[in-house]
Amino acid sequence: xxxxxxxxxxxxxxxxxxxxxxxxxxxxxGVGEETRQRVLKAIQKYNYVSNSSARSLKTSKTGNIALIxxxxxxxLSSSDHHHPYGEYIESExxxxxxxxxxxxxxxxxxxxxxxxxxxxxxHVDGFxxxxxxxxxxxxxxxxxxxxxVILFGxxxxxxxxxxxxxxxxxxxxxxxxxxIEHGHKKILFLSGPEGWYTSExxxxxxxxxxxxxxxxxxxxxxxDTTIDKGKVVFKEVIENIHPDITxxxxxxxxxxxxxMDEARILGMKIPxxxxxxxxxxxPWASLSxxxxxxxxxxIEEMGKITVxxxxxLLEKPKxxxxxxxxxxxxxxxxxxxx
Amino acid sequence: xxxxxxxxxxxxxxxxxxxxxxxxxxxxxGVGEETRQRVLKAIQKYNYVSNSSARSLKTSKTGNIALIxxxxxxxLSSSDHHHPYGEYIESExxxxxxxxxxxxxxxxxxxxxxxxxxxxxxHVDGFxxxxxxxxxxxxxxxxxxxxxVILFGxxxxxxxxxxxxxxxxxxxxxxxxxxIEHGHKKILFLSGPEGWYTSExxxxxxxxxxxxxxxxxxxxxxxDTTIDKGKVVFKEVIENIHPDITxxxxxxxxxxxxxMDEARILGMKIPxxxxxxxxxxxPWASLSxxxxxxxxxxIEEMGKITVxxxxxLLEKPKxxxxxxxxxxxxxxxxxxxx
DNA sequence: CTGTTAGCGCGTTCAT
DNA sequence: ATGAACGCGCTAACAG
Numbered sequence: 001x002x003x004x005x006x007x008x009x010x011x012x013x014x015x016x017x018x019x020x021x022x023x024x025x026x027x028x029x030g031v032g033e034e035t036r037q038r039v040l041k042a043i044q045k046y047n048y049v050s051n052s053s054a055r056s057l058k059t060s061k062t063g064n065i066a067l068i069x070x071x072x073x074x075x076l077s078s079s080d081h082h083h084p085y086g087e088y089i090e091s092e093x094x095x096x097x098x099x100x101x102x103x104x105x106x107x108x109x110x111x112x113x114x115x116x117x118x119x120x121x122x123h124v125d126g127f128x129x130x131x132x133x134x135x136x137x138x139x140x141x142x143x144x145x146x147x148x149v150i151l152f153g154x155x156x157x158x159x160x161x162x163x164x165x166x167x168x169x170x171x172x173x174x175x176x177x178x179x180i181e182h183g184h185k186k187i188l189f190l191s192g193p194e195g196w197y198t199s200e201x202x203x204x205x206x207x208x209x210x211x212x213x214x215x216x217x218x219x220x221x222x223x224d225t226t227i228d229k230g231k232v233v234f235k236e237v238i239e240n241i242h243p244d245i246t247x248x249x250x251x252x253x254x255x256x257x258x259x260m261d262e263a264r265i266l267g268m269k270i271p272x273x274x275x276x277x278x279x280x281x282x283p284w285a286s287l288s289x290x291x292x293x294x295x296x297x298x299i300e301e302m303g304k305i306t307v308x309x310x311x312x313l314l315e316k317p318k319x320x321x322x323x324x325x326x327x328x329x330x331x332x333x334x335x336x337x338x
Numbered sequence: 339x340x341x342x343x344x345x346x347x348x349x350x351x352x353x354x355x356x357x358x359x360x361x362x363x364x365x366x367x368g369v370g371e372e373t374r375q376r377v378l379k380a381i382q383k384y385n386y387v388s389n390s391s392a393r394s395l396k397t398s399k400t401g402n403i404a405l406i407x408x409x410x411x412x413x414l415s416s417s418d419h420h421h422p423y424g425e426y427i428e429s430e431x432x433x434x435x436x437x438x439x440x441x442x443x444x445x446x447x448x449x450x451x452x453x454x455x456x457x458x459x460x461h462v463d464g465f466x467x468x469x470x471x472x473x474x475x476x477x478x479x480x481x482x483x484x485x486x487v488i489l490f491g492x493x494x495x496x497x498x499x500x501x502x503x504x505x506x507x508x509x510x511x512x513x514x515x516x517x518i519e520h521g522h523k524k525i526l527f528l529s530g531p532e533g534w535y536t537s538e539x540x541x542x543x544x545x546x547x548x549x550x551x552x553x554x555x556x557x558x559x560x561x562d563t564t565i566d567k568g569k570v571v572f573k574e575v576i577e578n579i580h581p582d583i584t585x586x587x588x589x590x591x592x593x594x595x596x597x598m599d600e601a602r603i604l605g606m607k608i609p610x611x612x613x614x615x616x617x618x619x620x621p622w623a624s625l626s627x628x629x630x631x632x633x634x635x636x637i638e639e640m641g642k643i644t645v646x647x648x649x650x651l652l653e654k655p656k657x658x659x660x661x662x663x664x665x666x667x668x669x670x671x672x673x674x675x676x
Numbered sequence: 677c678t679g680t681t682a683g684c685g686c687g688t689t690c691a692t
Numbered sequence: 693a694t695g696a697a698c699g700c701g702c703t704a705a706c707a708g
Contacts, residue, residue: 004458006685017695022687032693047452052459053400054685056391057700063461064402064439071425086424087409087442094441099456101402102440103432104425120342120387123401123437227625261625287565287599289627344701355679360703370677392701395684 005046014042025050064099064124065310070133071104072224085152088303089128096311098125110134113141126310128152132196148313152306155197160321162313164306168198168279171295171328172205175277176249178293178330180213182337184247184275188218190233190259192225192251199225202251202279218242225251230258235266238274246274253278253285253294260288260335271337281331291333302326343384352380363388402437402462403648408471409442410562423490426641427466434649436463448472451479464648466490470534486651490644493535498659500651502644506536506617509633509666510543513615514587516631516668518551520675522585522613526556526575528597530563530589537563540589540617556580563589568596573604576612584612591616591623591632598626598673609675619669628672640664 011018016035023031024039031039042048056062067089090100101124109115118124119142126148129139136156143149143161151163179187189206192199203219210217220237222229230250238245250256256278260270268274270290278285278294285292305324313319332338349356354373361369362377369377380386394400405427428438439462447453456462457480464486467477474494481487481499489501517525527544530537541557548555558575560567568588576583588594594616598608606612608628616623616632623630643662651657670676 007687008685018686019688019695020693023694026687028687030693035693047458049455049458050687051395051685052461053391053394053398054700055687057389057395057685057702058687060391060700062391064437067440071429086440090440090442091409099402099439099441099461101437102405102424102428103437104428114385117387118437120385121390123390227621257625283565284622287595288625345703346701356702357680357704358678361678364703366704368677373677389701392684393703395686395701396703398684 005048006051007048010042010046010048013046014039021048060122062123062125063097064101065093065126065128066101066103066118066124067128067130068103068105068134069130070110070135071106072133072226085130085299085303088300089152089307092304092307093310096307098311105134105138107135110138113138113145116142119145119147126150126314128306128310129154132192132198136195148310150306150310150313152302153198155323162309162321162323164302164309164324164326165197165201166297166302166326167328168201169205169208171279171297171330172202172249173209174205174328174330175279175293175295176206176209177212178332178336179247179249179275179277180209180215182247182275185215186218186242186245187215187247187249188220188237188242188245190230190237190248190250190255191219191221192255193223194221199251206249218245222251222255225255227254227258227261230255231262232258234259234262238263238266238268248274248276250276250278253280253282253292256292256294256335257284257288260290260292264289271335275337276335285331286333288335290335293333293336293338294331295328296331297328298326343386344389345386348380348384348386351384352377359386398460400461400463401435402439403431403464403466404439404441404456404462405466405468406441406443406472407468408448408473409444410471410564423468423637423641426638427490427645430642430645431648434645436649443472443476445473448476451476451483454480457483457485464488464652466644466648467492470530470536474533486648488644488648488651490640491536493661500647500659500661502640502647502662502664503535503539504635504640504664505666506539507543507546509617509635509668510540510587511547512543512666512668513617513631513633514544514547515550516670516674517585517587517613517615518547518553520585520613523553524556524580524583525553525585525587526558526580526583528568528571528575528586528588528593529557529559530593531561532559537589544587556583560589560593563593565592565596565599568593569600572597572600576601576604576606586612586614588614588616591618591620591630594630594632594673595622595626598628598630602627609673613675614673623669624671626673631671631674631676632669633666634669635666636664 007018011021021039024036093100128150130152132154155163191203207217222233248259256276260276263274278292281294281296285294345356349359359377362374431438466488468490470492493501529541545555560571586597594614598614601608601612616630619632619634623632
């Protein structure tokens with residue numbers, strides 16, 4: 001492999017000025033067709049690629065996007081590494097010429113946006129924020145820096161901000177209704193942290209369905225939405241709080257799987273003694289025992305929309321904040337009683 | 339928040355030269371204690387951070403590390419998003435002042451290392467390659483560019499290269515021996531693609547254990563190590579190839595979980611009709627039905643070692659390639675018959 | 677101990 | 693249509 005050369009060296013080889021090559025590289029006008037072809041050929045031949053640091057310094061564009069999520073201490077949350085959302089976003093960003101810098105932040109790292117070195121160093125051009133666990137204050141401060149920010153699977157109550165979500169409320173309404181159609185009247189909703197967008201929306205969908213049928217709400221908020229939390233909380237609920245429930249609508253699949261595991265330990269049969277459903281349709285949902293009835297979210301599409309919108313934001317500074325809602329659909333398996 | 343200022347602006351404010359500030363920023367000698375303190379205070383006050391592109395251009399260090407893995411088309415491979423290895427590596431790299439650029443490559447993107455724009459642009463300082471599915475030729479070519487490269491959960495037969503792996507062979511030996519101690523004599527090893535480091539090593543461990551006890555090897559290679567592959571291949575094997583086996587040692591947990599799912603569909607009881615064990619101890623292994631006996635790999639530690647070694651490589655150009663092997667340990671659950 | 681100067685490799689005026 | 697010259701923000705070599 002030949003040694004990499006830079007603009008000036010290539011220019012000397014071709015007997016043209018660096019500006020000419022630069023114009024060709026960036027598809028600018030003002031180059032004769034003949035020289036353009038000659039330059040193009042040489043670029044090909046020498047495999048010339050411009051140095052990204054130099055380009056960044058000059059253009060103030062880094063070509064990097066930060067993909068930020070909250071670091072979970074608990075294992076097995078379904079929103080993090082058990083969804084390939086990151087891979088979808090990365091490949092989509094790269095198609096558009098951007099690299100993905102992955103960052104997962106601990107709670108204390110979200111205290112002050114100024115601690116985000118990445119930002120102050122001007123190391124990225126924009127941000128994708130994943131999930132509801134990143135603190136709203138942090139997102140607001142980030143947004144105020146002026147760089148494009150878009151939320152994936154989250155929304156902000158405080159301000160209008162670009163985001164892409166699924167039909168959290170409708171999905172939850174539908175699956176709750178499905179439980180009701182199975183004949184259940186005493187249905188528990190196992191929610192995530194209060195204030196989390198997905199928790200609130202999915203909870204609202206559940207409430208709506210319950211009210212529509214004149215039943216009584218039973219809601220428990222958890223401090224996290226993981227398998228382990230699902231286990232611990234379900235045990236507490238079934239033994240001490242709502243021993244009469246016959247069905248559980250969980251805020252996500254991880255929680256639902258935890259509930260099922262715990263129910264089995266407690267000697268309950270699913271779905272006969274207790275029916276359980278989830279939300280997300282993570283890859284493992286079809287392999288739980290029994291297979292989990294849940295709500296499918298189309299994260300690959302959501303990822304594409306997120307990236308495409310971010311690109312727009314990058315190019316046109318001041319667009320009006322837009323919320324994109326991607327449809328969900330019910331996935332019927334066994335855990336509901338079907 | 340005050341407008342960000344740059345080196346020169348700060349220098350003017352302080353009535354010192356830019357070099358003085360630069361020296362302070364980079365902890366260089368040659369600054370009077372008094373001025374150093376004054377500068378330090380100002381840096382604090384104005385929250386000055388140097389521009390990363392400019393720094394990169396000057397120092398030829400980008401502060402970025404590429405974390406490369408192979409994109410899997412099949413769902414549910416255990417080495418990708420179901421292990422939080424990426425998060426461990428990212429947080430560890432960041433502690434050392436580096437950002438993680440995540441890239442997952444399709445097969446055709448691994449054909450020619452020159453297609454890796456990232457590399458030719460000089461956008462990263464080094465590479466971490468994840469898993470055995472990244473093509474050896476690609477890794478070799480990458481290594482030849484001169485940038486530091488380290489392998490995570492993989493090794494190269496062709497050349498000596500820095501890598502960190504677990505005790506693949508010993509772990510596999512131990513768990514196979516465990517099956518033998520359960521009384522099994524006809525044990526199948528479900529291996530991954532031929533040539534993959536983990537496949538070959540784990541297979542070797544199995545063979546060693548089988549030979550040590552004078553039994554006969556039964557090995558099937560799969561083209562991928564996913565749940566879906568585990569299902570399909572197990573069905574084929576049990577019906578047409580080795581209908582007499584009483585135990586399966588799978589090359590990883592995903593495969594093992596697939597086998598268990600398929601076995602259940604075929605009406606077989608686990609572990610009575612067929613015992614199944616895996617490798618990796620992914621978070622979901624404890625929740626399979628029955629809970630999976632497997633080999634624990636300590637990926638958080640492996641991640642730390644990988645990063646720490648990469649940092650050394652970054653600082654000292656020519657160290658001798660080193661292979662780090664992190665111990666594994668048996669995790670006994672139910673699927674083995676215990 | 678401190679400041680002046682000269683690039684790093686590009687993109688972009690402004691001449692011609 | 694092309695080239696010369698400048699500067700993005702920083703570090704480092706050299707002077708003083």
